[in-house]
Amino acid sequence: MLMLSLQAVQNVTEDDDLSYYQVAGIHGYPYVPWQEDPGFVPANPNRGYCTHSSAIFTTWHRPYLVLLEQLLCDKARSIAEEFQGSDAGRWQAAAEEVRIPYWDWSSTTTQSRIPAVVKQASISVTAPSGQATIANPLFSYKFQSPQLAESGFGTQTVRGSSDDELNSSYESRKQATLNLFTDSAYNQFSNDLESIHNTVHVQVGGDMVFVPRSAFDPIFFLHHANVDRLTAMYQATHPGLTLTPRTRSPTFALGGAGPDDLSTPLYPFRHPDRRQWTSNDVSAAESIFTYGYSYPDVPQGLSTQERQSFTTQKVNELYAPQAASPALARFFTGDGSGIPETPTARLEWSANVQVRSSEAVGSHRIRFMLGNAQSDADVAGVAAIFANPNTPLSTPNDLINASIPLTPALVRQNVGLSPDETVPVLRDQLNWVVERRTEDGTGFRPAELKSLVVSVVSNEADYPADRSQLPTKGAPVTYYEPTAGKVGGLQSGEAPTVGVKTANVNGTSPASTRMKKLRL
Structure with a gap:
């Protein structure tokens, strides 16, 4: 169901603001406003909305993932309605469980290698019409506009020869991941996590290497789901610890004036009542439950103290x-x-x-x-x-x-x-x-x-x-x-x-x- 729903999101025409192209474009290229109010003027027209070298690096990417996850769930529900017969109910239930999976690049299972399912150009799925082989939507995104190919993007996203490159630094990365949880200040944790994150981007290669283009590669969202997971784990093991003000790193929507803090708007993301998201919305581990997901390492249904103990044991x-x-x-x-x-x-x-x-x-x-x-x-x-x-x-x-x-x-x-x-x-x-x-x-x-x-x-x-x-x-x-x-x-x-x-x-x-x- 994940493959079918991601394929459906990628097939939405690129002029739709809920297309994969435009959602991926929030991060960087093509440097255009996304669902902004009339009269919006970019603070920095040659940057994306994404936040890097910033106190709000971890918190900005959480609603970004939630946005794509909402689109996946909507498509999954529509696809599930097309299934007929005795299995229809099972597919409808599966649609409610569609979430962005995470790639733990520090696990002993993958040892930093890219999961096999992400490297397959095509994949077999069960569609409403029966068994089918489709282009794997986790492998690449195919651009619909020929103008992008002329501007250097190519016809689809690409990666480098990544596995040996990633595996070469696995042991060091695993230790660095553990070290995150010894950080006693949230800003230090965020900086150290961003450092690990940067290395994964550069080692995956291809479009992931370039800030303006990286989010078009579907592996970007698996990568950032793990960044979000580690953030939730840190929040669970350090309850009450939040980011502190830091000099702002300008973005498409944010100018250089003022520091980034808990109240800085996380442009362009808004709540249903049009309020801007801020880091106050996502600074506790429990916030992920509000937005419809959890991680095996950060379970729902526990007290703050119980979750702190449980997640700490998982870290170790x-x-x-x-x-x-x-x-x-x-x-x-x-x-x-x-x-x-x-x-x-x-x-x-x-x-x-x-x-x-x-x-x-x-x-x-x-x-x-x-x-x-x-x-x-x-x-x-x-x-x-x-x-x-x-x-x-x-x-x-x-x-x-x-x-x-x-x-x-x-x-x-x-x-x-x-x-x-x-x-x-x-x-x-x-x-x-x-x-x-x-x-x-x-x-x-x-x-x-x-x-x-x-x-x-x-x-x-x-x-x-x-x-x-x-x-x-x-x-x-x-x-x-x-x-x-x-x-x-x-x-x-x-x-x-x-x-x-x-x-x-x-x-x-x-x-x-x-x-x-x-x-x-």
Whole structure:
């Protein structure tokens, strides 16, 4: 039923404001008003409505998903009415359950690979007329207007050769996903989640690489359903924590005046009474139930405290490192009684990235490797800049920050996690390569980012044996040795990231039910 309803939405003529083309176009191209009041004047006519590098990044995308989900449900109900016979009731019930599925790119099941059903050009479905093979609406969107092909869009959306690229940074991405839940401020969580989100966009390739075109690829909505899911999980595990005002990043509808806060309108989305959506509408985990859906990790029918405990256990179950074998247990410390059955603490190592988005024309990736490895299998982690293809993404929030976990790569190479063992290895083997996506989004070419600063930090992380408690991380400690003398690396004597301690001279740190969405 999902395939039939998505196909029906994609078949709506592109001049209809409820067509797939126009809904996808809200995010960026073609830079036109969507259901605005008469007299509306764009604040920035060469940008989309989407919010990036913004306090409202996570909250804006929630009503965006709700909009498409409403259209899918409406089409599903209409299609269900066409089924006849004894199964008609079953199809009508199925229509009520149609939701956008999420792609968990940090799960052990996919290990960041694109789900198989999304990669099939055609797919078999049960239609009202019987069994049929149709063009898979999750595989691509076919543009109806020939003018788009002439403007560089092509006749349909495309992707790069993504699976090996995505899988190469799976372990680092999984650790980064867990780290989201150690953030004690919502804005930091949002920034860190957007960083992971950016890397997935750039690694999927094709149209997903370009901000103005990315939402036309159907995988965009599966990707953002997972962003929304992780947001709901964070809201459930941190009840009452909401975004705080931050300098505005201008959009099609929002000018540069004033900060973005809980009351900033989430243009162009409106309630039935024409009130603008704001982040106040979507700042609690329970808000998703209001709009007709839930996630397996954020169930309805529980108290706030019960949901907090349930979701926390899911976070640990899905993303926390395990110490089930002696080979892995050596990287953790326990209670002194031998190999711990569950991890309790270890030193986490990361490469912190700072770069100015205004320097980047087009989307870039920064690949971190241990040694001179050239294959995807030996990548330690990836950071990315998700940008416009022809002009720099200049915003008041110009400085992009990302933290790339290195611990999984160190463990994979059997490197101990104490500073005495880790620092020399990172000094001798850590390197990074900056590359820009090609104009068609399917390849990479060497690039340079002069504003790039890479630093290496460690955090003392505690993983409670009680899985109803979230992991915690201590203050970061910066080490100069791994980056000194390397292009783009933090050099000895330079100021580390604000709030980060520096290592002692010997290299050691100081003492210290609605319908549930389905996973693809």
